[in-house]
């Protein structure tokens with residue numbers, strides 16, 4: 001029998017103590033022949049789990065949702081969301097929260113199984129997930145973590161041994177996702193739209209206690225909550241922009257209150273710099289295009305602010321004013337983070353008022369030359385102007401001179417500039433062709449060696465090591481634009 005001691009579960013399920021309208025308790029939906037295809041040993045260690053115990057038949061039964069570990073109280077969370085601008089009731093239709101695990105460092109994390117079967121929120125769906133997309137979430141979320149971008153993590157993927165029906169028959173799989181929490185803007189939208197204000201207040205108080213305990217005693221803690229979430233999301237989205245990450249489906253149900261990136265469906269990293277970059281096959285109007293992400297972040301936060309109105313002030317007019325004031329601060333906070341990040345990418349330690357122009361000038365030249373975003377910064381970091389049209393552009397030469405002048409004005413040794421740039425510009429990102437190659441080998445041929453090597457390289461994005469060089473290369477040019485699909 002699997003006991004709490006063997007694996008190291010240490011559950012305390014606070015979400016399950018909320019009013020029961022916030023979730024549905026669910027029973028496991030056993031799968032036929034679960035097989036562990038990947039386990040994150042290092043994350044298991046950090047969480048205080050015995051990785052070997054997770055790899056035993058009993059451990060795998062738990063990761064497959066076939067067996068409920070001691071202390072777990074499986075549930076599916078209720079939430080709503082604006083999907084591409086349209087408001088819907090959603091909820092965990094193919095996921096279950098196994099419970100909240102308290103780590104040896106006393107951190108509380110959600111352990112969630114994604115692809116674990118039908119729940120009362122499944123609507124027409126089968127509650128299942130395919131192996132390819134779950135491995136994709138594993139790769140990209142772990143790469144994001146290594147890039148120091150707040151994110152949910154991936155502990156394991158188990159193949160279910162069952163087929164699922166999509167456009168073709170696919171292997172089913174379950175991802176074990178670890179998050180600070182799964183409370184979303186959509187969770188608040190659910191409460192604000194369909195539950196009495198007392199329940200909304202309970203949710204807000206719970207969220208404050210769990211994620212922002214330092215504001216509990218503030219004069220208006222709900223305003224502080226709004227301000228803190230604005231700060232976290234502004235910081236998060238600036239990091240996405242700086243890394244060239246395109247989330248692809250920034251619906252309000254995919255925006256966390258903790259400020260973690262969540263739900264790696266159609267996301268991908270941009271190659272050629274272009275504000276209009278969209279990879280998702282369903283994002284036909286470019287709502288979630290790269291250049292639109294900061295704006296959509298603000299839009300989603302405005303939806304969050306609306307849910308808090310009854311808590312912000314007794315008089316609606318006053319509440320609206322308070323919310324608008326807070327929301328109007330978002331752009332500035334975002335821009336400050338982005339500028340700081342760009343300074344670091346270009347080795348700049350101090351501030352000058354024309355810095356923004358210097359940055360946008362470079363980006364314009366990159367856009368004009370369809371320059372690879374990551375590799376342009378990599379070349380600048382290595383001071384190795386490699387073969388690429390951008391480096392032959394006279395405008396670039398002029399820009400380069402201005403940048404060098406800017407660097408010389410700050411009086412910082414060259415080595416420090418170089419160190420800052422290496423630490424701010426990843427040399428490897430999960431390039432689309434590399435991710436596809438790894439997924440194809442794994443999901444279609446059962447060969448996980450390509451994926452494991454990729455994960456290893458992605459775990460040190462700032463290392464600039466020799467053996468990573470292969471992974472910096474661009475794919476052979478293709479006439480077919482890269483497209484991603486929702487992980488359903």
Ligand code: AMP
Pocket residue numbers: 090091092093094095121122123124125126127128129249253254263265486487488
């Ligand atoms: P996502 O696109 O993964 O953020 O999911 C949006 C909503 O659709 C959530 O409520 C999911 O739980 C639900 N959903 C996605 N895929 C499935 C599925 N295969 N079965 C049931 N519900 C699903």
Ligand code: MG
Pocket residue numbers: 253254263
């Ligand atoms: Mg989602």
